[in-house]
Amino acid sequence: xxxxxxxxxxxxxxxxxxxxxxxxxxxxxxxxxxxxxxxxxxxxxxxxxxxxxxxxxxxxxxxxxxxxxxxxxxxxxxxxxxxxxxxxxxxxxxxxxxxxxxxxxxxxxxxxxxxxxxxxxxxxxxxxxxxxxxxxxxxxxxxxxxxxxxxxxxxxxxxxxxxxxxxxxxxxxxxxxxxxxxxxxxxxxxxxxxxxxxxxxxxxxxxxxxxxxxxxxxxxxxxxxxxxxxxxxxxxxxxxxxxxxxxxxxxxxxxxxxxxxxxxxxxxxxxxxxxxxxxxxxxxxxxxxxxxxxxxxxxxxxxxxxxxxxxxxxxxxxxxxxxxxxxxxxxxxxxxxxxxxxxxxxxxxxxxxxxxxxxxxxxxxxxxxxxxxxxxxxxxxxxxxxxxxxxxxxxxxxxxxxxxxxxxxxxxxxxxxxxxxxxxxxxxxxxxxxxxxxxxxxxxxxxxxxxxxxxxxxxxxxxxxxxxxxxxx
Amino acid sequence: xxxxxxxxxxxxxxxxxxxxxxxxxxxxxxxxxxxxxxxxxxxxxxxxxxxxxxxxxxxxxxxxxxxxxxxxxxxxxxxxxxxxxxxxxxxxxxxxxxxxxxxxxxxxxxxxxxxxxxxxxxxxxxxxxxxxxxxxxxxxxxxxxxxxxxxxxxxxxxxxxxxxxxxxxxxxxxxxxxxxxxxxxxxxxxxxxxxxxxxxxx
Ligand code: SF4
Numbered sequence: 001x002x003x004x005x006x007x008x009x010x011x012x013x014x015x016x017x018x019x020x021x022x023x024x025x026x027x028x029x030x031x032x033x034x035x036x037x038x039x040x041x042x043x044x045x046x047x048x049x050x051x052x053x054x055x056x057x058x059x060x061x062x063x064x065x066x067x068x069x070x071x072x073x074x075x076x077x078x079x080x081x082x083x084x085x086x087x088x089x090x091x092x093x094x095x096x097x098x099x100x101x102x103x104x105x106x107x108x109x110x111x112x113x114x115x116x117x118x119x120x121x122x123x124x125x126x127x128x129x130x131x132x133x134x135x136x137x138x139x140x141x142x143x144x145x146x147x148x149x150x151x152x153x154x155x156x157x158x159x160x161x162x163x164x165x166x167x168x169x170x171x172x173x174x175x176x177x178x179x180x181x182x183x184x185x186x187x188x189x190x191x192x193x194x195x196x197x198x199x200x201x202x203x204x205x206x207x208x209x210x211x212x213x214x215x216x217x218x219x220x221x222x223x224x225x226x227x228x229x230x231x232x233x234x235x236x237x238x239x240x241x242x243x244x245x246x247x248x249x250x251x252x253x254x255x256x257x258x259x260x261x262x263x264x265x266x267x268x269x270x271x272x273x274x275x276x277x278x279x280x281x282x283x284x285x286x287x288x289x290x291x292x293x294x295x296x297x298x299x300x301x302x303x304x305x306x307x308x309x310x311x312x313x314x315x316x317x318x319x320x321x322x323x324x325x326x327x328x329x330x331x332x333x334x335x336x337x338x339x340x341x342x343x344x345x346x347x348x349x350x351x352x353x354x355x356x357x358x359x360x361x362x363x364x365x366x367x368x369x370x371x372x373x374x375x376x377x378x379x380x381x382x383x384x385x386x387x388x389x390x391x392x393x394x395x396x397x398x399x400x401x402x403x404x405x406x407x408x409x410x411x412x413x414x415x416x417x418x419x420x421x422x423x424x425x426x427x428x429x430x431x432x433x434x435x436x437x438x439x440x441x442x443x444x445x446x447x448x449x450x451x452x453x454x455x456x457x458x459x460x461x462x463x464x465x466x467x468x469x470x471x472x473x
Numbered sequence: 474x475x476x477x478x479x480x481x482x483x484x485x486x487x488x489x490x491x492x493x494x495x496x497x498x499x500x501x502x503x504x505x506x507x508x509x510x511x512x513x514x515x516x517x518x519x520x521x522x523x524x525x526x527x528x529x530x531x532x533x534x535x536x537x538x539x540x541x542x543x544x545x546x547x548x549x550x551x552x553x554x555x556x557x558x559x560x561x562x563x564x565x566x567x568x569x570x571x572x573x574x575x576x577x578x579x580x581x582x583x584x585x586x587x588x589x590x591x592x593x594x595x596x597x598x599x600x601x602x603x604x605x606x607x608x609x610x611x612x613x614x615x616x617x618x619x620x621x622x623x624x625x626x627x628x629x630x631x632x633x634x635x636x637x638x639x640x641x642x643x644x645x646x647x648x649x650x651x652x653x654x655x656x657x658x659x660x661x662x663x664x665x666x667x668x669x670x671x672x673x674x675x
Binding site: 047193256270276295 | 477478479481482484485486488489490491492494495496497498499500502506507508520523524573574577592593594595605606607610611627628629631632633635637638639640641642643644645646647648649650651652653654655656657658660662663664665666
């Protein structure tokens with residue numbers, strides 16, 4: 001288990017990963033490969049921007065009318081024979097699931113990938129209560145066997161090399177020592193998990209989309225594990241955040257077109273299963289609706305749109321910070337740009353450094369299929385955190401100093417002059433000391449000969465002086 | 474629902490209702506703005522191939538049988554479930570099976586699909602046509618039979634065609650089961666079928 005620090009400091013949590021240069025580059029390349037596949041898929045649809053626009057509007061509409069749609073969903077799902085449960089927080093969600101399992105004397109469950117149950121810490125909770133929990137998504141199973149957590153919401157084992165998977169499988173599944181062929185390893189996992197599927201007594205899945213006007217659920221996978229996991233046992237428990245709703249059945253067309261293309265660069269997932277009610281008279285379908293802080297985010301005008309997220313992972317695949325620092329460095333269930341927005345919303349103090357793990361390049365905003373203005377929200381978080389005095393003392397002081405400097409033109413010019421001169425004359429031992437963290441692994445820039453001001457005074461076209469004066473007034 | 478839960482229901486709804494948010498209108502998709510293909514059949518075949526499936530054009534159900542017979546893993550198959558008996562005679566009588574676990578040793582499943590989608594190679598299978606829904610996920614190999622006249626352009630047409638879903642189950646299948654969880658190398662046959670054959674009747 002990765003240790004969860006009470007307060008995450010992203011730079012120190014990322015240090016190990018970024019200082020292992022070959023690994024950091026390998027990780028960067030793997031994700032860039034996925035990002036490139038996404039680009040190809042997005043470009044293959046002329047109406048891509050139109051779709052994003054529609055998706056964003058549908059989501060904004062749904063989140064605005066969430067109480068109405070939740071009640072509509074509940075009524076329709078109940079009419080179909082499902083049982084709907086409500087959980088205000090993670091703890092209640094876990095209790096509901098355990099109670100359902102206890103009521104059915106369940107000892108073994110098979111689970112398909114679900115960020116919500118991850119967020120609620122369901123696995124640990126059930127294991128502590130004597131239930132065998134098997135994650136059936138291959139990547140999740142790998143991290144589960146290694147005692148880790150997913151480092152990515154779509155590609156849980158993206159940080160693990162095939163040789164390491166080989167070691168893990170050798171140890172747990174008895175594959176040949178040194179085996180690292182993905183084909184062979186996958187085959188071993190297939191055999192191992194077959195047994196687990198057949199002995200699973202209850203199937204637990206996440207939910208990609210829930211539909212208010214039909215009361216149905218949609219689950220998307222490539223491996224078919226969710227489908228297999230719930231078609232064998234009599235009981236299916238589906239756990240979902242309250243934001244997963246779409247109003248109408250037809251809205252699924254927009255989201256099924258965007259999700260897999262954005263996530264892994266496929267035109268759609270191999271299996272897109274639609275469940276409307278339990279399998280038959282002898283089966284049960286339980287749906288657990290979880291708030292766990294979502295309604296609080298909805299209250300905020302600035303951050304409300306982060307509830308539109310469909311968990312495609314595109315923003316992480318494109319993020320230069322994520323790609324080089326790895327998902328675990330965020331110490332949050334959801335890492336990357338969207339995780340850095342959601343994390344502090346849950347606990348501003350614990351996740352205060354995440355909005356700063358961002359270069360504000362805006363790439364996340366460009367790829368987000370539901371048009372969440374991610375980098376604007378990250379910037380907004382910085383402001384909130386400064387307001388809450390949750391920013392480190394030296395950063396706060398530096399900001400104050402900079403603000404003072406910028407408000408005093410003479411001082412600013414003088415500082416520029418001294419900067420240029422000192423860059424030229426100071427020995428490296430002085431500029432690269434342990435107090436200057438910026439200079440770690442970086443060389444200081446070659447100082448320009450003159451300031452822009454001086455250059456402009458010499459080179460301005462005649463007449464520009466008056467123009468610029470007019471502009472200024 | 475226990476008392477605590479009905480409490481939570483009220484708490485969540487009250488919290489949500491406590492913050493009134495302006496909602497934009499729900500949009501309607503303009504069919505003129507979404508992708509159409511000149512040759513849907515070609516597009517469907519190409520996309521299916523790109524997601525790891527194999528398409529076969531056939532004219533009669535018996536041609537399906539002939540094609541399958543050329544596939545080695547079909548020749549050696551012992552346990553075959555089929556809902557398309559005029560193409561493939563089943564060796565497993567689905568009607569006598571109560572517990573889906575009994576299907577764990579299925580080698581092949583042959584089923585009918587309702588329609589295909591050209592943009593992504595997906596095929597809609599209506600759960601009502603399946604005696605056991607697990608049969609399409611648990612078999613080692615899967616074949617789906619659809620009609621060439623049932624190919625749509627895109628997912629908007631697909632959902633419009635389904636209309637209002639009946640209670641039960643339905644699934645879009647696009648290619649065989651697959652994973653890329655080990656260093657992004659694509660491996661076909663994760664938990665579900667290892668290969669997918671699609672037969673396109675007239
Ligand atoms: S924020 Fe957007 S890009 Fe990131 S995971 Fe969510 S939907 Fe995908």
